[in-house]
Amino acid sequence: MSLVLAxxxxxxxxxxxxxxxxxxxxxxxPASMWRLDSYGDETILRIRAWRKGERVLDVGAGxxxxxxxxxxxxxxxxxxxxxxxxxxxKHQNVERFISAEPxxxxxxxxxxxxxxxxxxRYFDCVYSKLGVHFSPQPHANVWLHMERLVSDAxxxxxxxxxxFGSVAERDPARxxxxxxxVTAKEERVIAGERSSAFWEDMHASGSLLxxxxxxxxxxxxxxxxxxxLPPEEMRAARYLxxxxxxxxxxxxxxxxxCFSRDLTEFTKLKFGRTFAATYCFKRQ
Amino acid sequence: MLVETRxxxxxxxxxxxxxxxxxxxxxxxxxxxEVSSAERLCRVCASSGLTLSxxxxxxxxxxxxxxxxxxxxxxAALLDALASTDLGASLALAPRLxxxxxxxxxxxxxxxxxxxEREDSxxxxxxxxxxxxxxxxxxxxxxxxxxxxxxxxxTRQYLEREGRPMKRLGTLLIRLDR
Numbered sequence: 001m002s003l004v005l006a007x008x009x010x011x012x013x014x015x016x017x018x019x020x021x022x023x024x025x026x027x028x029x030p031a032s033m034w035r036l037d038s039y040g041d042e043t044i045l046r047i048r049a050w051r052k053g054e055r056v057l058d059v060g061a062g063x064x065x066x067x068x069x070x071x072x073x074x075x076x077x078x079x080x081x082x083x084x085x086x087x088x089x090k091h092q093n094v095e096r097f098i099s100a101e102p103x104x105x106x107x108x109x110x111x112x113x114x115x116x117x118x119x120x121r122y123f124d125c126v127y128s129k130l131g132v133h134f135s136p137q138p139h140a141n142v143w144l145h146m147e148r149l150v151s152d153a154x155x156x157x158x159x160x161x162x163x164f165g166s167v168a169e170r171d172p173a174r175x176x177x178x179x180x181x182v183t184a185k186e187e188r189v190i191a192g193e194r195s196s197a198f199w200e201d202m203h204a205s206g207s208l209l210x211x212x213x214x215x216x217x218x219x220x221x222x223x224x225x226x227x228x229l230p231p232e233e234m235r236a237a238r239y240l241x242x243x244x245x246x247x248x249x250x251x252x253x254x255x256x257x258c259f260s261r262d263l264t265e266f267t268k269l270k271f272g273r274t275f276a277a278t279y280c281f282k283r284q
Numbered sequence: 285m286l287v288e289t290r291x292x293x294x295x296x297x298x299x300x301x302x303x304x305x306x307x308x309x310x311x312x313x314x315x316x317x318e319v320s321s322a323e324r325l326c327r328v329c330a331s332s333g334l335t336l337s338x339x340x341x342x343x344x345x346x347x348x349x350x351x352x353x354x355x356x357x358x359x360a361a362l363l364d365a366l367a368s369t370d371l372g373a374s375l376a377l378a379p380r381l382x383x384x385x386x387x388x389x390x391x392x393x394x395x396x397x398x399x400x401e402r403e404d405s406x407x408x409x410x411x412x413x414x415x416x417x418x419x420x421x422x423x424x425x426x427x428x429x430x431x432x433x434x435x436x437x438x439t440r441q442y443l444e445r446e447g448r449p450m451k452r453l454g455t456l457l458i459r460l461d462r
Contacts, residue, residue: 017447168433173424175433176398240433241391241398243441243449249294271294271435 001152003281005228008217010239011039011161011246011276019046025069036248036276040129040161041066043278047127047159050074054124057081057149058103059110059160060131062088067103078103081110081118082131110149111135111142120148127159130276138203140223147224150283158281163248163274165210168240182211182236189218190229212236213277220279234277247273285462287421289410291431292384292438292455297341338438338455342384345457352380352459355413359387359404359456366412375416381460385409386440389452391432398428406431406456417460426456 009015016034019042028038044066050056052075058067059081067078080103084094098105106118113120126149135142143160150156167182168175185202199219202208208216217230232238239245251269346354353374355362362385365371375381387406390397401408407426414420431437431454442451 013441014448021447166433166435168429169435172430172432172434173427175429176395179395237395241394243389243392243452249435269295273435 001154001156001283003147003150003158003224003226004284005217005221005226005230005279006157006282007278007280008230008234009278010213010233010242011036011043011278012244013246014244015039016042016246019043034246036130036161036163036246036274039246039276041069043161044127044129044159045069047278047280048125048157050076053077055079055122055151057118057123057126059126059128059146060134061103061129062131063092063097064129066129068101071102079118079123080105081108083107083109085109109135110145111139113145113148116145118149121150121152123149123156124151124153125157125159126150127157127161129161130163132160133163133209137207137209138199139220143220143223152283154283156283159278161276161278162209162213162216163276164213164216164239165207166240166273166275167206167210167212167236169272170210179236179240182215186212186214186235189215194218194222213239213275217277217279224281226281230277230279239275245275247275250274285419286460287414287419288457288459289414289421289423289426290457291406291426291434292338292341292345292457293436294438295436297338297438338386338440338453341438342455342457346382346384349380349382349459352382353378355381355383355385357385358453359385359409362409362413363403366416372416375413376418378417378460379462381417381458383413383456383458385413385456385458386453387431387456388442389432389439389454390428392451398432401428406454409456410458413458414460419460 013034016039020033020038024045025041032038050070054076056070056076057079058064061067061080061082062084067080070076071078082105084107088094108116108118110116110118126146128146132139132142146158146160150158167178170178188198199222202215202219208219213234214230214236217234221228233242250272342356346356357365387404387409390400390402390405405428407423407428410423410426437454440453441449442453443449
């Protein structure tokens, strides 16, 4: 059974506004209300009609409460795959967190099926909320492994929210030229240039995650052997100029500034923006 | 004559407004809390009302020199006012000026709008204002591209209708000291 791209959208302020108005999830503090994490929770919750007893896998959940909400609200059987590596163990006691959760936690990274204990073709829905983009690129191994975990039953789903940077922020004074370069690559994809050599060249020339959700989506479609193209709103010239795009500001050096106790460190912070795109695949 | 032209930036905001006791408390409390310093700082920012509002920073910057001639308006209002002889005469004579001019990012109208140097672009606004003051300086750093795509530019989203931002606004800061 092949996967088809059933739906794709950029994370938008207006979308989150509408979804939050339904008040299905607990209220958030104002500072985190309009963040991508909030969009991710609201979107995954509504992305499908959850049914009691369904088998669901959250890839890269970390300390997310979404698996708990899905389990409690819909009675689904939730699994989580996450190795809690890197910084994650510094902030919280992982074992204590897991022991209080209804989900089954498998402490591993998705992307190495030959070494994985996750059951293949088992899950009615595999989803990832802002986790995949932390994996080393290219992401073919992650997507192919996620695909193997999705049940063969028609209607089973793979729903992934991916974070993106902005090629324009590399050099704002050359932003228009940089976006034009990405646009030219997008045109080549639309024209049908999608060989493996084409994607190898694309990866060699820079990160797809800072180029465009359109290019990344087309790459994923090819990796999964699915047909079609992502929507136009995912092209660089569109999402980077749309005031309705929901963005997370990020900063380099904030922790260092805090720990230095030197207020002048706060003047050296580097800033950026993260956008997000949602790709919904379905077995046909 | 000293002339300064720049965008209001997030990094300026941090250095100007996060000198509060609250920040010092965050830094000093590092040994006793379990959450990360960044998380703590975000919480302090949220609880103290410092939510990266451009108005907070712009107001503080304007207030730094109470004796200066002060302009605090949006680009359209400034361009209208510059057509008036009164404002032109005042600017020509003012010993000191602080101007905070809010502008809409050209990118809201698409990428082609960024390529143009429109009358209401930050560089054109600064050029017109400095001309009225009898001053000049290179203004390439105020290009529309930088304004639209530099993540460090302090940005306000304007909700023209409920729940949907239709504009992004930045602030151009001009200081003149004869």
